[in-house]
Amino acid sequence: MEKLVALCKRRGFIFQSSEIYGGIGGFWDYGPLGVELKRNVKNAWWTDIVRKREDVVGLDCSIIMNPKVWEASGHVVNFNDPLIDCKKCKARFRADKVFMVVAADGENVLLQTGAEADDAEHAKEAAAAGANSKTRRRLEKHGDKLAWTVHRVDELPEGVTAHCPLCSGELTDARKFNMMFKTFVGAMEDSTAEAYLRPETAQGIFANYKNVLDTSRMKMPFGIAQIGKSFRNEINPRNYTFRSREFEQMELEFFCHPDSADEWYVYWRDARFKWYTDLGLTSSRLHLRDHEGRELAHYAKACADVEYDFPFGLAELEGIANRTNFDLTQHQEHSGKDLTYYDDQTKERFIPYVIEPSGGVDRTTLAILCEAYTEDEAPDEHGNPQQRVVMKFAPRLAPVKLAVFPLVKKEGMPEVARKVYDDAQAAGMAVFYDEKGAVGRRYRRQDEAGTPFCVTIDGETMENQTVTVRDRDNLTQQRIAADKVVQYVAERIV
Numbered sequence: 167m168e169k170l171v172a173l174c175k176r177r178g179f180i181f182q183s184s185e186i187y188g189g190i191g192g193f194w195d196y197g198p199l200g201v202e203l204k205r206n207v208k209n210a211w212w213t214d215i216v217r218k219r220e221d222v223v224g225l226d227c228s229i230i231m232n233p234k235v236w237e238a239s240g241h242v243v244n245f246n247d248p249l250i251d252c253k254k255c256k257a258r259f260r261a262d263k264v265f266m267v268v269a270a271d272g273e274n275v276l277l278q279t280g281a282e283a284d285d286a287e288h289a290k291e292a293a294a295a296g297a298n299s300k301t302r303r304r305l306e307k308h309g310d311k312l313a314w315t316v317h318r319v320d321e322l323p324e325g326v327t328a329h330c331p332l333c334s335g336e337l338t339d340a341r342k343f344n345m346m347f348k349t350f351v352g353a354m355e356d357s358t359a360e361a362y363l364r365p366e367t368a369q370g371i372f373a374n375y376k377n378v379l380d381t382s383r384m385k386m387p388f389g390i391a392q393i394g395k396s397f398r399n400e401i402n403p404r405n406y407t408f409r410s411r412e413f414e415q416m417e418l419e420f421f422c423h424p425d426s427a428d429e430w431y432v433y434w435r436d437a438r439f440k441w442y443t444d445l446g447l448t449s450s451r452l453h454l455r456d457h458e459g460r461e462l463a464h465y466a467k468a469c470a471d472v473e474y475d476f477p478f479g480l481a482e483l484e485g486i487a488n489r490t491n492f493d494l495t496q497h498q499e500h501s502g503k504d505l506t507y508y509d510d511q512t513k514e515r516f517i518p519y520v521i522e523p524s525g526g527v528d529r530t531t532l533a534i535l536c537e538a539y540t541e542d543e544a545p546d547e548h549g550n551p552q553q554r555v556v557m558k559f560a561p562r563l564a565p566v567k568l569a570v571f572p573l574v575k576k577e578g579m580p581e582v583a584r585k586v587y588d589d590a591q592a593a594g595m596a597v598f599y600d601e602k603g604a605v606g607r608r609y610r611r612q613d614e615a616g617t618p619f620c621v622t623i624d625g626e627t628m629e630n631q632t633v634t635v636r637d638r639d640n641l642t643q644q645r646i647a648a649d650k651v652v653q654y655v656a657e658r659i660v
């Protein structure tokens with residue numbers, strides 16, 4: 167992960183927010199390459215979910231809504247994480263992310279410590295990594311003979327006490343903490359002016375369900391889709407952009423008759439998993455996991471997560487849920503507005519069920535960065551193999567699609583290169599022009615940016631108007647006509 171984070175900083179994919187002032191935990195900025203990559207992710211989602219479907223329309227809601235929305239949705243009461251504090255060092259943790267880890271060889275306890283991690287398996291690694299060198303050596307020596315016990319601190323058996331992962335101090339019991347960011351609307355800063363930054367985009371869709379239905383002539387089943395910022399005051403923002411306090415969601419609420427909800431749930435679960443593989447997450451690191459009954463929210467009938475095996479562990483990219491008619495029923499009750507649907511064919515009136523695929527733009531972007539990061543070898547100008555770092559993005563997602571290089575800055579080459587560059591730009595392609603330094607070094611820079619095609623204008627171009635196109639992944643070079651470059655690339659980036 168460190169190598170990827172360094173590359174993202176070095177090449178302008180992701181920066182720490184307000185870095186010149188020391189940053190701010192849980193907030194990230196996307197640099198010139200990152201913003202293109204992220205935009206391509208959002209465009210792919212919007213194209214596939216909205217533009218290419220007759221049964222889905224889009225929406226763009228305000229971030230701050232009437233606070234009653236969040237009372238109806240349950241966020242004011244329920245949007246809580248159980249938290250624990252260290253009585254000694256005052257550090258604060260999510261109770262479900264702290265573990266007590268004990269490693270013993272028979273009666274001989276070698277390690278007994280608190281560890282912060284996403285799951286029990288990683289807690290063992292974190293506990294071992296945090297131990298002093300003497301303990302680590304003893305753990306290694308005892309190896310297979312060790313018996314490990316790992317308990318979440320909010321599920322400790324009788325008689326076991328919890329220790330702070332940072333200072334070994336005593337921990338408080340778990341308490342609830344609301345994760346919505348509060349603000350004030352208008353000049354008064356009293357409770358009547360309180361409002362929230364939305365913690366999800368979905369509720370704006372439910373609040374507009376009737377508007378869309380009345381104005382768009384959609385018939386059941388149909389969906390409303392939205393991409394936008396959400397805010398959660400996460401206790402422990404971590405794992406790079408994975409758990410941020412400000413992030414973007416891409417959410418679809420698909421409304422259907424209760425009798426067809428099971429079928430639509432399976433349809434969307436499978437379609438959404440396939441979408442990620444189509445986006446280039448083709449390795450065995452992508453998983454679809456059905457939730458067990460006890461994991462389901464009280465209103466949900468079924469739920470599955472699309473998960474990715476990040477370097478820091480397996481974690482959720484998107485959840486697909488059958489939310490029944492819970493949300494619309496809540497909003498109907500709280501708003502007093504009729505949110506039923508009348509089917510004029512069957513003469514039936516009902517509150518639709520909702521299937522919700524809810525994904526994160528930042529988490530998807532991070533998974534794509536992890537999947538793309540590759541170290542291999544490529545020959546330099548003299549044919550000697552050199553280590554290279556290459557971001558193997560699917561061409562559809564690559565921030566820059568084409569780089570154009572004149573081999574040298576003379577003999578008319580820059581002029582021809584400029585023409586190829588201008589043609590690509592006129593076609594709306596993200597294209598980069600570079601005439602500085604050895605051509606091998608220019609290729610390396612584009613490999614790190616993940617540019618799928620590099621075109622070089624050389625001596626032969628000046629004789630027969632052909633250029634070489636170099637493929638980022640297999641390093642082959644082909645000669646094609648200079649005036650066919652845009653078409654060549656356009657055909658390969660869809």
Ligand code: ATP
Nearest residue numbers: 400408409410413415482483484485524525526529
């Ligand atoms: P987690 O359990 O990881 O906190 P969640 O189940 O609360 O996630 P949802 O409420 O289902 O997440 O939100 C839908 C999607 O929004 C998630 O699958 C994820 O992609 C994204 N998301 C949620 N919280 C964050 C966050 N703090 N940072 C980045 N993306 C997030």
